[in-house]
Amino acid sequence: MKKFEQYPISLTNSLSGKKEVFKPIHPGFVGMYVCGPTVYNNVHLGNVRTFLTFDVVSRYFRFLEYKVRYVRNITDVGHLENDADEGEDKIAKKARLEQLEPMEVVKHYTEGFHEVMRQFNILPPSIEPSATGHIVEQIEITKNLLDKGLAYESNGSVYFNVRKYNQENHYGILSGRNIEELMESGRELDNQDEKREKIDFALWKKASPYHIMRWPSPWGEGFPGWHLECTVMSTKYLGETFDIHGGGMDLKFPHHECEIAQGKAATGKTPVNYWLHSNMLTVNGQKMSKSLGNSFLPSELFAGTHSLLDRGYGPMAVRFFMLQSHYSSTLDFSNEALQAAEKGFKKLINSTNLLKKMDPAGSSAINQAADTELSRLTKECYFTMSDDFNTAKTLAVLFEMSGRINDMKAGTLPLESLSHNTFNEFKNTYLGFMENVLGLKEEEEQNSEILNGTIGLLIDLRKKAKADKNFSLSDKIRDDLKKLGVQIKDGKDGEMTFSFD
Ligand code: AMP
Ligand code: ZN
Numbered sequence: 001m002k003k004f005e006q007y008p009i010s011l012t013n014s015l016s017g018k019k020e021v022f023k024p025i026h027p028g029f030v031g032m033y034v035c036g037p038t039v040y041n042n043v044h045l046g047n048v049r050t051f052l053t054f055d056v057v058s059r060y061f062r063f064l065e066y067k068v069r070y071v072r073n074i075t076d077v078g079h080l081e082n083d084a085d086e087g088e089d090k091i092a093k094k095a096r097l098e099q100l101e102p103m104e105v106v107k108h109y110t111e112g113f114h115e116v117m118r119q120f121n122i123l124p125p126s127i128e129p130s131a132t133g134h135i136v137e138q139i140e141i142t143k144n145l146l147d148k149g150l151a152y153e154s155n156g157s158v159y160f161n162v163r164k165y166n167q168e169n170h171y172g173i174l175s176g177r178n179i180e181e182l183m184e185s186g187r188e189l190d191n192q193d194e195k196r197e198k199i200d201f202a203l204w205k206k207a208s209p210y211h212i213m214r215w216p217s218p219w220g221e222g223f224p225g226w227h228l229e230c231t232v233m234s235t236k237y238l239g240e241t242f243d244i245h246g247g248g249m250d251l252k253f254p255h256h257e258c259e260i261a262q263g264k265a266a267t268g269k270t271p272v273n274y275w276l277h278s279n280m281l282t283v284n285g286q287k288m289s290k291s292l293g294n295s296f297l298p299s300e301l302f303a304g305t306h307s308l309l310d311r312g313y314g315p316m317a318v319r320f321f322m323l324q325s326h327y328s329s330t331l332d333f334s335n336e337a338l339q340a341a342e343k344g345f346k347k348l349i350n351s352t353n354l355l356k357k358m359d360p361a362g363s364s365a366i367n368q369a370a371d372t373e374l375s376r377l378t379k380e381c382y383f384t385m386s387d388d389f390n391t392a393k394t395l396a397v398l399f400e401m402s403g404r405i406n407d408m409k410a411g412t413l414p415l416e417s418l419s420h421n422t423f424n425e426f427k428n429t430y431l432g433f434m435e436n437v438l439g440l441k442e443e444e445e446q447n448s449e450i451l452n453g454t455i456g457l458l459i460d461l462r463k464k465a466k467a468d469k470n471f472s473l474s475d476k477i478r479d480d481l482k483k484l485g486v487q488i489k490d491g492k493d494g495e496m497t498f499s500f501d
Helices: 045-063 090-098 102-119 131-147 162-168 179-184 226-238 249-267 298-303 315-323 335-356 368-386 391-410 420-437 449-467 471-483
Strands: 010-013 018-021 029-034 067-072 080-082 086-089 151-154 157-160 201-206 222-224 242-248 272-278 281-283 331-333 486-490 496-500
Touching: 010 272, 029 045, 029 226, 045 067, 045 242, 045 272, 045 281, 045 298, 045 315, 045 420, 067 226, 080 090, 086 090, 090 102, 102 298, 131 151, 131 157, 131 201, 131 222, 131 226, 131 249, 157 249, 162 179, 162 249, 201 226, 201 249, 222 226, 226 242, 226 249, 242 249, 249 272, 298 315, 298 449, 298 496, 315 335, 315 391, 331 335, 335 391, 335 420, 368 391, 368 420, 391 420, 449 471, 449 486, 449 496, 471 486
Parallel strands: 029 067, 029 242, 242 272, 281 331
Antiparallel strands: 010 018, 080 086, 151 157, 157 201, 201 222, 486 496
């Protein structure tokens, strides 16, 4: 019997708003798609929370012995500054401002993203497709929608006809809206607009003469719409209907709503069975976002160099901090919460280290009550994670287990009083949930608290040296750190970050 048969998963499906028992399309196989980053700047800690959520979800499916195909894309074209199909393409804009080729921007930030994922022990997906690698498929689906009369061309761009789609379907099914409501909100169209109605969205956009990212199409040179790329890449690798689609809560509307409409319109099938949305990381109750100016980079977090931080924290302590709340709740950042998380994380890691050195002793005098208690805790880990991936409750169970591990070490719960079987299952479950499911391992030496704190201190001294116009000292700090493999980068407004070469 596979573990997933023993511990069926229930999850909150954003489509129904209810907890449902997960039933995969193909027995024993999970197909999951998560919207990846738009690679035009560095990922901030809020983005990390979303990717961490789905890392744990995919890890747990694998732990339960499902075969998982996890697709997470790279958005390297088509994401405009504004959700209403207005503004510049984010990557093209960055390339223009920095006088780079768009693909230089894409490569730089994709590598930075991968490094951050590695630091937080977020595993790579099975497939990481990019939007620019799927232009042909995006043109094909646009043609298909035009043929079906569900899209129209206007001045070299193509838009999805939401009202027509809505005659036989419900546009707004995921986000609980309807088109009448949507028609009342937002900017009114003027005679400059290409769209027939403001609820329509772009499948293909005509490239203006200065636009640098462009491809030939039946409608002239242009580039694909952001929503379309996810429909194309998810269905190409997972099928016209697949199991799970995830992303941050802020993508529910319009991005995911449009994906449902396009997919259904193109194939006649409901594209996704379960929608999972992770909630936002907030700062003083406000969503962490670059545009609000309340975001910070992982490197600033490790070094403690951002004004919101009292000191630096290692990535594993931060991972633990995020796992302490359920993915569907908002999580507010604070120094106090990080400090508490660091303590909690160390406690659990100490138990990991102790347990690794323990072997079952076994004897004829088994303490039945203790044996039963350990078996209960072992099962409880599975029950809590299978209950909508409740990492918060799972950590609470691991704390209880950690208490028993300390008792074993102290001799108040002698190993001889536990059966081989119970002890082995207890050990495998504790280590399996810590390392494989929650991805919590010892902080890497490189990112250790002391090292990060020391670099943070040197950065502060360098800022002071610069402010005092002591440039020989500020250069010395930069150059000496470089010799040690620590690269200091000067940002705007005197901000400094670092990376390991
Ligand atoms: P973006 O590159 O802006 O499209 O964002 C990448 C992912 O990060 C998306 O799934 C967003 O929903 C998610 N995200 C953005 N800001 C936050 C935040 N403050 N907390 C959690 N997730 C976020
Ligand atoms: Zn997407």
